[in-house]
Amino acid sequence: MKIDVIIPIYKPDEGLFALLDRLLEQSVPVHRIILMNTGREHFAKLTEERDFARRYPGVEVRHLEKRDFDHGGTRHEAVGCSDAEVFIMMTQDAMPADRYLVERLTEHLTGTVAASYARQLPDAASSEFEKASRRFNYPDASRVKTLEDLPDLGIKTFFCSNVCAAYRRDIYGELGGFVRHTIFNEDMLYAAKALKAGYGVAYEARAQVVHSHDYTNLQQLRRNFDLGVSQAQHPEVFGLAASESEGRRLVEETWQYLKERKRLYRFPGFCMQCAFKYAGYLLGKHYEGLPRFLVLRLTSNREYWNRKN
Numbered sequence: 001m002k003i004d005v006i007i008p009i010y011k012p013d014e015g016l017f018a019l020l021d022r023l024l025e026q027s028v029p030v031h032r033i034i035l036m037n038t039g040r041e042h043f044a045k046l047t048e049e050r051d052f053a054r055r056y057p058g059v060e061v062r063h064l065e066k067r068d069f070d071h072g073g074t075r076h077e078a079v080g081c082s083d084a085e086v087f088i089m090m091t092q093d094a095m096p097a098d099r100y101l102v103e104r105l106t107e108h109l110t111g112t113v114a115a116s117y118a119r120q121l122p123d124a125a126s127s128e129f130e131k132a133s134r135r136f137n138y139p140d141a142s143r144v145k146t147l148e149d150l151p152d153l154g155i156k157t158f159f160c161s162n163v164c165a166a167y168r169r170d171i172y173g174e175l176g177g178f179v180r181h182t183i184f185n186e187d188m189l190y191a192a193k194a195l196k197a198g199y200g201v202a203y204e205a206r207a208q209v210v211h212s213h214d215y216t217n218l219q220q221l222r223r224n225f226d227l228g229v230s231q232a233q234h235p236e237v238f239g240l241a242a243s244e245s246e247g248r249r250l251v252e253e254t255w256q257y258l259k260e261r262k263r264l265y266r267f268p269g270f271c272m273q274c275a276f277k278y279a280g281y282l283l284g285k286h287y288e289g290l291p292r293f294l295v296l297r298l299t300s301n302r303e304y305w306n307r308k309n
Contacts, residue, residue, distance in 0.1 A: 002031045003106060003166075004084035008074055009092045010038040010066075012046060020056055022096040028103040033059045036078050038069045067303050072178035072186035075162070079177060085169050089162040089187070090209075097121060097208035105166045105207035113144060114175075114194040116202035117165035117187075122212040129270050130212045132257040136250050142205040147195045154241040160191035160201055164209045171199060183304045184230040192237040217273055221280035222300040228284020229299075247278065 005023055009016065023030050033056070037043045040063045052059075062081065064074065079087060086106055096102075105118055119138040122131045137159075150157045165187060175193050178186045191201045215223065231238035251274060258264050280298070287295055296302055 001086060001106070002084040003028065003086045003088065003102060004082040005030050005033045005088045005090060005102075006036065006075065006078040006082065007033065007090045007092055008036040008038070008069070008078075009043070010069075011042045012037075012092050014046075015095070016046070016092060017050075019090075019092065019095060020059060022099075023102075024056075024058070025099050026096070026102040027099050028106065030058070030102060031084055032082065034078050034081055035059060035061045036074050037061055037063050038066050039063075067306065069303060070181055070307070071184060071301075072182040072189075073180045075186065076178045076180060079169075079172065082169075086166055087169060087172075088164070088166045091163050091211070093213075094120070094163045094209040094211040097210055101164070101207050101209065105164070105204050108144075108202050108204065109166060109168050112199050113168075113202050114171040114197075114199035115160060115165055115167045115191060116204050116207070117160045118163075118207040118209050119203075119205045120161070120163060120211045121208055123210055126212045127214045128258060128261070128263060128266055129254065129273060130214055132254040132270075133250065134212060135257065136253050138203075138205070140205050142203055144200045144202045145195070146200045147198075150241060155238070155243050155246055157241065158188045158192040158195065158237060160187045162187040163211050164207070181304075181307070182230065182233075183299075183301055184226045185234070189234060189237060217276040219300070220273060221276040222298060224277045224280030225284040225287075225298045226300055228281040229287050230284075232285045232287060243281075247274070 007019075020033065023033060043061070043063070060081070062078070068074075075089060086109060088102065088105065101118065105116055109116055119140075120134055121138070122134045145153065145157055147157070171194065175190070175197060177190070179189050182189065194201060231243065254270055255264075255267060258266055258270070283290065283298055290298075296305060299305060
């Protein structure tokens with residue numbers, strides 16, 4: 001089975017070379033790695049003193065301008081550059097935890113399973129809040145989700161993450177691929193489309209990447225603003241189950257996580273972070289009633305609004 005890896009990159013650092021090396025050392029070989037690079041000059045500066053083409057002959061680099069990047073459209077364009085039966089979407093800050101990532105992520109892409117996504121592990125230097133969040137969103141048990149799980153799992157039924165996820169090319173083509181113009185959630189929107197068509201989405205807990213962020217409260221607000229916008233624009237998916245219940249569960253599990261480690265003194269700081277997240281989410285859900293200048297101050301993706309305008 002031919003497997004390609006697609007990675008949108010923006011101002012990458014030395015970590016990009018470590019990521020490429022890890023991917024080329026996988027137990028199941030990667031056929032080709034396609035980098036969708038935003039900003040030619042930074043990439044050229046990073047690679048100018050390295051013989052990049054000779055060191056990474058299986059890596060194809062495609063350049064685009066920042067104004068042209070789109071979460072769904074850019075990834076769909078990259079899929080068009082691949083002829084592999086399976087393609088893996090990754091982000092530049094996700095690092096394979098071992099040499100079995102590709103093998104474990106793709107081994108169950110059979111039958112009616114349309115896509116699978118990996119478990120995300122926090123970096124050792126991550127905050128307690130980030131570690132609790134990763135434990136909440138990425139448990140240690142694998143499963144295949146179908147639309148029948150909606151009453152039990154709620155919005156988590158549609159959860160999928162392009163931080164590291166594998167897709168079958170045949171089903172992707174059948175369903176029309178990612179939404180071409182979206183501010184966020186292209187992965188969940190596709191997962192919902194696959195589930196509605198009768199396919200399954202697998203969570204592969206044994207396929208693992210190290211990936212975490214310690215966002216500031218303002219960054220959390222902006223990220224959740226974009227999340228709220230995405231949900232408001234796609235009621236056909238996010239109208240089927242409320243996201244707020246997942247937020248309450250995260251608060252409860254974080255309390256338990258901190259309690260187990262005798263660090264409940266950190267909980268007020270977590271509540272403050274949640275307040276910023278929820279404020280951003282509510283503002284995003286009601287973005288149509290906000291003036292444009294405020295939307296541009298709140299979003300973390302101004303290019304999306306410039307294209308939309």
